[in-house]
Amino acid sequence: MLDQIHLLAAVTVLGVVEQAYFFLQVIYARRMFGISPPKISGPPEFERVFRAQVNSSEYFPIFLAVLWQAGLFFHQGLAAALGLLYICSRYCYFMGYKESSSERLVPLYFSSGVLWILVAASALGILHFFLSHYMGLNFLQLLSV
Amino acid sequence: MLDQIHLLAAVTVLGVVEQAYFFLQVIYARRMFGISPPKISGPPEFERVFRAQVNSSEYFPIFLAVLWQAGLFFHQGLAAALGLLYICSRYCYFMGYKESSSERLVPLYFSSGVLWILVAASALGILHFFLSHYMGLNFLQLLSV
Amino acid sequence: MLDQIHLLAAVTVLGVVEQAYFFLQVIYARRMFGISPPKISGPPEFERVFRAQVNSSEYFPIFLAVLWQAGLFFHQGLAAALGLLYICSRYCYFMGYKESSSERLVPLYFSSGVLWILVAASALGILHFFLSHYMGLNFLQLLSV
Numbered sequence: 558m559l560d561q562i563h564l565l566a567a568v569t570v571l572g573v574v575e576q577a578y579f580f581l582q583v584i585y586a587r588r589m590f591g592i593s594p595p596k597i598s599g600p601p602e603f604e605r606v607f608r609a610q611v612n613s614s615e616y617f618p619i620f621l622a623v624l625w626q627a628g629l630f631f632h633q634g635l636a637a638a639l640g641l642l643y644i645c646s647r648y649c650y651f652m653g654y655k656e657s658s659s660e661r662l663v664p665l666y667f668s669s670g671v672l673w674i675l676v677a678a679s680a681l682g683i684l685h686f687f688l689s690h691y692m693g694l695n696f697l698q699l700l701s702v
Numbered sequence: 703m704l705d706q707i708h709l710l711a712a713v714t715v716l717g718v719v720e721q722a723y724f725f726l727q728v729i730y731a732r733r734m735f736g737i738s739p740p741k742i743s744g745p746p747e748f749e750r751v752f753r754a755q756v757n758s759s760e761y762f763p764i765f766l767a768v769l770w771q772a773g774l775f776f777h778q779g780l781a782a783a784l785g786l787l788y789i790c791s792r793y794c795y796f797m798g799y800k801e802s803s804s805e806r807l808v809p810l811y812f813s814s815g816v817l818w819i820l821v822a823a824s825a826l827g828i829l830h831f832f833l834s835h836y837m838g839l840n841f842l843q844l845l846s847v
Numbered sequence: 848m849l850d851q852i853h854l855l856a857a858v859t860v861l862g863v864v865e866q867a868y869f870f871l872q873v874i875y876a877r878r879m880f881g882i883s884p885p886k887i888s889g890p891p892e893f894e895r896v897f898r899a900q901v902n903s904s905e906y907f908p909i910f911l912a913v914l915w916q917a918g919l920f921f922h923q924g925l926a927a928a929l930g931l932l933y934i935c936s937r938y939c940y941f942m943g944y945k946e947s948s949s950e951r952l953v954p955l956y957f958s959s960g961v962l963w964i965l966v967a968a969s970a971l972g973i974l975h976f977f978l979s980h981y982m983g984l985n986f987l988q989l990l991s992v
Contacts (some may be wrong), residue, residue, distance in 0.1 A: 558703065558848065559919065563976050566916045570969045573909050577966075594948055595891065595898035601740065608740035611905075615756075618763040618908040619718050626711045657738055676722075679715045686708050698801065704850065746885065753885035760901075763908040764863050771856045775848065803884055821867075824860045831853050 564637035565628040569621060572644055577619055579610040579651055609654040609661065613647055616672075623675040630682030636675065643671045710773040713789070715764060720789055721762055724755040724796055754799040754806065758792055760817035768820040775827030781820065782830075788816045854919040854927035859911060862934055869900040869941055880897055899944040899951065903937055906962075912967040920972030926965065933961045 559566075586592075586606040597607060628693040629637035648670035653660035689695040695700055704711075731737075731751040737744040742752060765788055773781035791813035798805035834841040876882075876896040879933075882889040910933055918926035936958035943950035978984040980984060 558851075559976055560980060561703075562919070563973060563980065566920060566969070567973050567977075568974065569912050570916055570966060573744050573966060573969075576909050577962075594951075595894040597898070602941075604740040608742070614905040614908075615759040618759075618766065619721050621908065621912060622718050622766060626715055629707070630711060654740075661739075674721075676715060676718060679711070679718075683708060683712050683715060684705055687712075688706060690708065690854050706848075743972060749885040753887070760904040763911065764866050764903075767859050767863050767911060771860055774852070775856060799885075804883075817867075821860060824856070828853060828857050828860060830855075831849055835850060836852065 562625075562631060563627065564633050565625055567638070568624060568637045568640035568644070572617065572620065572640070575644055575647060576613065582609045582651070582655075583607055592651050605654050606660060609651045613651065616647075616668075620672065620675075622670060623665055623679050626679035627675045627682065629680040630686055632682075636678065639675055639678075643668055643675075646671060706778060707773065708772075709778050711768055711783070713769060713782045715786035717762065717765065717785070717789055720792060721758065724758050727796070727800075728752055728755045750803060750806075754796045758796060760811075761792075765817065765820075768817060768824050771824035772820045772827065775831055776823040777827075781823065784816050784820050784823075788813055788820075791816060802824050851923060852905060852915075852918065854923050855906050855915055855930070858914060858934070860932035862907065862910065862930070865934055866903065866936060872941070872945075873897055873900045895944050895951075899941045903941060906937075906958075910962065910965075913962060913969050916967045916969035917972065920967040920976055922972075926968065929961050929965055929968075933958055934967075936961060974979045 583606055586603050588598050590603040592603055598604065620640070624636055624640045624643075627639070629660070646664045649664035650661050650668060653662075653664055728751055734740070735744050735748040739783050743749065765785075769781055769785045769788075771785070776812055791809045794809035795806050795813060798807075798809055873896055877884070880889050881894040882893055903935065907959045910930075914926055914930045914933075917929070939954035940951050940958060940981050943952075943954055
């Protein structure tokens with residue numbers, strides 16, 4: 558069973574390490590700007606780093622959810638490759654947002670695009686499974702006729 | 703293996719699409735009220751939409767966690783049906799909260815109720831597995847005697 | 848298959864119940880200090896409880912992700928035991944943060960330590976799987992020679 562998920566697992570752990578890196582960046586920013594918890598407001602430089610981390614955290618479960626569905630129901634290697642792309646674009650998003658609000662936009666749109674591809678792959682894979690499981694239909698066979 | 707999780711996977715992808723919809727609603731609200739990131743405060747109309755999205759994001763991993771445990775250890779079809787109910791009630795919560803703080807309450811309580819049923823189903827299913835796996839006991843057999 | 852994940856599932860459900868407890872604590876704090884949603888700022892006593900819940904929510908998907916990878920690829924029992932430790936330290940974190948910002952630190956560092964062990968166990972387990980799957984190498988055999 559593990560050979561069907563080992564690439565997904567590797568990408569998941571890499572994603573966790575990235576999240577940890579973002580958390581550390583917030584801790585550094587809190588120290589640099591002297592903003593102690595539970596405060597979350599401060600100069601825009603701090604708030605941008607803080608919001609970049611919060612936004613990445615909110616997207617993380619969504620990312621994992623579609624990564625795994627796409628990997629299980631569509632294609633593990635493709636899902637893992639898209640997962641790596643997502644992790645890279647989230648890094649660019651974080652670094653861009655740190656500099657200015659506008660620099661977050663391109664990597665944010667890119668990472669959203671990757672997520673939508675994962676959603677589409679998941680949906681297609683699950684649909685294919687439903688059709689073959691309940692109706693005995695097989696896309697690939699139909700296409701090859 | 704996939705036939706034991708395909709309903710859970712379908713509900714998971716549907717939940718992801720709902721989360722994406724909530725994110726888009728925040729983007730629209732930011733444009734409508736002219737509140738650029740990283741700012742998160744503004745008129746109550748904006749803050750309600752923003753908080754509705756944040757609250758839904760916080761609950762999303764919890765929802766997925768119990769959806770999958772209930773589906774794997776109790777009954778996949780029942781867990782998926784409860785999952786659909788949860789997704790619907792989260793939609794009502796979001797739309798209600800957008801209108802007024804008080805209109806979020808009924809669907810919020812309802813969605814919490816669904817979550818607790820999923821928690822109970824997970825706990826029962828896991829307990830049943832522990833009893834049969836470690837002690838050789840079988841609830842259903844005991845009941846039918 | 849379920850006997851490879853039943854301990855992870857039990858710890859997951861316990862973690863969900865803990866998150867629910869944290870949500871309830873925020874609701875009580877909102878009532879006590881008269882802070883109605885969507886407001887999230889107030890006296891430090893309220894903001895500490897609120898931030899403790901938000902921080903725990905942000906870490907929850909990360910925790911589940913490494914708990915399951917460590918359990919599937921390294922050792923289920925060890926991962927579950929570390930998971931219980933994490934849940935306990937998160938409880939101490941929450942109760943400490945409620946009292947004062949400084950009292951959150953020791954359990955926060957402890958819980959981070961547990962997470963890093965889970966990350967390391969996941970990474971080792973996945974690396975071991977990659978080496979044996981793609982290169983036919985086996986750590987344990989090599990060590991015993």
